[in-house]
Amino acid sequence: MTDREDFLIWLQRDFVRAERAMFDGDAGPRRAIWAEDEPVTVLGAWRNVSNHAELVEAFDELSTSFSNCADYEFDLISFEVLGTMAYTVGYERIAASIDGEPRSFTLRATQVYRRGDDGWRVVHRHADRVG
Structure with a gap:
């Protein structure tokens, strides 16, 4: 299996599951796929963060707004894996x-990932609402 194939499997399995949980009101799976070591950053549709403590607080706060996730789809436009980064x-x-x-909305999302001994982890996210 190539690094690209391995990354896509992780993305489609773990990342999508974590995002679906987030939009169902559970921040735990999303926190689990993020790196715990600095730097981590979010330029978000609702809030910006620049360290891990802020990240945990933001995800926990944001998750309280969401419930009843009826659908989550990640329409991947482009990706690349370069060694331990993607x-x-x-x-x-x-x-x-x-x-x-009940609401339906679309976010444009760009993310950066780092691969460590424990697998892929998100280290940066930028997302904004479309339309």
């Missing part, structure tokens, strides 16, 4: 409740 660019199409109100 990136993805794509659209996240989400149907979930926000503060109890």
Whole structure:
């Protein structure tokens, strides 16, 4: 298996499962796929963070807004794996409740990943709403 194939398997299995859980109100799986060592950053559709402590707080706070994830799809536009680093660019199409109100929205998301002894971990995310 190539590094690209290995990364795609992780992305489609672990990353998608973690994001679906987040939009269902559970931040735990998303926190688990993020690197614990610095640097980690988020330039988000709702909040920006620049260290791991802020990341945990932001994910926990954000997850309380979401529930009833009816659909999550990651439309991968581009990706590359270069040694222990990777990136993805794509659209996240989400149907979930926000503060109890069913909503559908799309995020443009660019992410950077680092591979360590424990596998792939997200280290940077930039996302914004489309439209």
